[in-house]
Amino acid sequence: MTESGDPVTVDTHPNTPPMGEQVHDSAPTIRRVDSAAARTAERPASEGIAALAADNAVFELDELSCYYGAFRAVRDISLAIPQNQITAIIGPSGCGKSTLLRSFNRMNDLVDTARITGSIRYHGVDLYADGIDPVEVRRRIGMVFQKPNPFPKSIYDNVAFGPRVAGFRGDMDQLVESSLRRAALWDEVKDKLRSPGTALSGGQQQRLCIARAIAVEPDVILMDEPCSALDPIATLRIEELMRELKEKYTIVIVTHNMQQAARASDLTAFLTMGDDRAGYLVEMGATDEIFTRPQHQLTEDYITGRFG
Amino acid sequence: MDKAADPMDEHAGTRATFDRALDGVKDDVLRLGARVEHALEQAGLALVSRDTDLADQVRWDDAAVNELQQQINTEITTLIATQAPVGRDVRELLALYHASSELERMGDYAVNIAKLAQQLAGEPETPILKQIPQMERICREQLHAAMRALVDVSEADARGVAQRDDEIDHLYNSVYEDAMRLLSESPERARQTTHMLFAAHHLERLGDRVTNIGEDVVYLATGRVEDLNP
Numbered sequence: 001m002t003e004s005g006d007p008v009t010v011d012t013h014p015n016t017p018p019m020g021e022q023v024h025d026s027a028p029t030i031r032r033v034d035s036a037a038a039r040t041a042e043r044p045a046s047e048g049i050a051a052l053a054a055d056n057a058v059f060e061l062d063e064l065s066c067y068y069g070a071f072r073a074v075r076d077i078s079l080a081i082p083q084n085q086i087t088a089i090i091g092p093s094g095c096g097k098s099t100l101l102r103s104f105n106r107m108n109d110l111v112d113t114a115r116i117t118g119s120i121r122y123h124g125v126d127l128y129a130d131g132i133d134p135v136e137v138r139r140r141i142g143m144v145f146q147k148p149n150p151f152p153k154s155i156y157d158n159v160a161f162g163p164r165v166a167g168f169r170g171d172m173d174q175l176v177e178s179s180l181r182r183a184a185l186w187d188e189v190k191d192k193l194r195s196p197g198t199a200l201s202g203g204q205q206q207r208l209c210i211a212r213a214i215a216v217e218p219d220v221i222l223m224d225e226p227c228s229a230l231d232p233i234a235t236l237r238i239e240e241l242m243r244e245l246k247e248k249y250t251i252v253i254v255t256h257n258m259q260q261a262a263r264a265s266d267l268t269a270f271l272t273m274g275d276d277r278a279g280y281l282v283e284m285g286a287t288d289e290i291f292t293r294p295q296h297q298l299t300e301d302y303i304t305g306r307f308g
Numbered sequence: 309m310d311k312a313a314d315p316m317d318e319h320a321g322t323r324a325t326f327d328r329a330l331d332g333v334k335d336d337v338l339r340l341g342a343r344v345e346h347a348l349e350q351a352g353l354a355l356v357s358r359d360t361d362l363a364d365q366v367r368w369d370d371a372a373v374n375e376l377q378q379q380i381n382t383e384i385t386t387l388i389a390t391q392a393p394v395g396r397d398v399r400e401l402l403a404l405y406h407a408s409s410e411l412e413r414m415g416d417y418a419v420n421i422a423k424l425a426q427q428l429a430g431e432p433e434t435p436i437l438k439q440i441p442q443m444e445r446i447c448r449e450q451l452h453a454a455m456r457a458l459v460d461v462s463e464a465d466a467r468g469v470a471q472r473d474d475e476i477d478h479l480y481n482s483v484y485e486d487a488m489r490l491l492s493e494s495p496e497r498a499r500q501t502t503h504m505l506f507a508a509h510h511l512e513r514l515g516d517r518v519t520n521i522g523e524d525v526v527y528l529a530t531g532r533v534e535d536l537n538p
Contacts, residue, residue, distance in 0.1 A: 259392050291394040293531025304395045305323045 063118035075278035088265035096279025105141035142213035148205030150197030183211035203234025239264040341455040347418040352444035354425040366422035373415035403524035466525035470536035476515035483508035
């Protein structure tokens with residue numbers, strides 16, 4: 001991407017219509033980075049990006065570090081997340097997986113002491129540049145959390161909430177139905193749309209949260225251990241759903257469950273923690289490669305459960 | 309770093325069961341290799357010494373080879389199903405699974421040679437072509453070396469095993485030429501000559517199976533599938 005010399009524009013991405021057509025009438029425009037030349041000039045091409053950055057990269061991270069106050073939680077991560085793929089982030093507890101994931105949609109902005117160095121480009125746009133509206137960022141880049149967290153409202157309102165807030169004026173019934181269908185939940189809830197979302201089973205609640213994320217027409221869905229509170233059957237349903245969703249969305253998932261990463265993802269990034277307790281990227285590659293012949297001993301040791 | 313807080317310790321100890329089971333499978337594959345090596349030696353001996361009882365013993369012993377191979381397959385299948393191995397672990401189990409299948413097949417070749425020994429013993433005595441005991445000895449040495457390479461996960465040793473397969477092929481060609489000559493010079497001994505040619509053929513095939521185990525070792529060591537005997 002950066003080597004081609006072609007400036008990347010938000011408009012080229014089919015899932016992200018130009019800002020003028022967004023549900024947000026007053027949303028500030030996400031500023032495009034001026035030129036590829038400017039971008040390559042301000043940073044050295046790192047190996048990670050050179051290897052993975054294709055024309056279809058949704059995110060490009062360059063030497064990204066995340067801090068909470070003086071503590072560096074994530075150190076110097078350079079990688080690219082390709083479009084319409086499922087990328088899994090794995091690694092031991094405390095290695096900064098969730099912090100990294102949250103940096104993708106500026107969720108860490110909600111933590112006062114959080115800051116980053118380096119850059120994250122989203123379709124070539126610097127996500128942390130001045131003038132970027134974090135609310136708009138989070139609409140385009142949705143998130144599903146570890147514990148299903150439906151609003152204490154009806155199933156219908158859970159899905160309709162986001163579009164309403166965003167000023168959606170189309171056919172809400174239709175939007176709710178299509179969102180629930182895409183989340184593979186419609187058939188189970190179509191007769192009880194007015195029931196509280198919290199009355200659903202854990203797996204259904206998580207799919208409701210996915211429907212809620214989908215309803216605002218995002219481009220990317222971030223998932224932070226979405227199945228850790230679910231039973232195996234509900235877990236497999238979510239994984240199956242992820243495979244369907246990737247046709248339309250880019251998915252990044254943080255998981256503790258290595259078998260889930262192995263089963264459900266196309267690419268896997270392995271993070272571990274250095275002596276400074278900051279998480280760093282050891283290796284990223286095709287999931288089948290990572291799980292059958294990883295390049296780094298640290299990866300091998302982690303996935304096979306050999307430590308120390 | 310505080311040991312209790314070390315995140316790398318979160319799975320500490322979880323490998324003990326897996327490692328024990330994997331070691332058990334490896335031991336069984338080594339035992340299988342030793343059995344096949346012994347069967348091959350006995351079959352070769354039966355061939356040159358016209359010992360039909362010894363040949364019978366080889367044929368009987370093959371049941372134990374088959375049984376052990378099936379036991380290994382079950383152990384590996386269970387480990388894959390219950391432990392969901394990845395990385396080198398899954399490569400190792402697949403390499404051991406394939407190696408045990410190859411060993412079982414080599415055991416069958418030893419049985420075939422034992423049968424040929426019995427048939428030859430029923431014919432008027434004829435000198436065994438000298439290349440055949442040579443092939444049998446190299447096959448055994450190669451098998452032994454391949455099992456060592458498997459245990460040591462030595463890519464270099466595995467490649468060495470494959471290289472020596474050329475010696476076996478060369479001897480086989482030589483047997484073939486001698487057999488053709490014998491068939492025209494002594495047509496009355498056509499049966500014995502053909503039996504010997506078949507014995508050499510089985511040994512040549514066995515050598516190729518040994519090379520396959522070498523390929524398993526290369527796969528285990530590197531993750532790459534490579535044809536060592538192109």
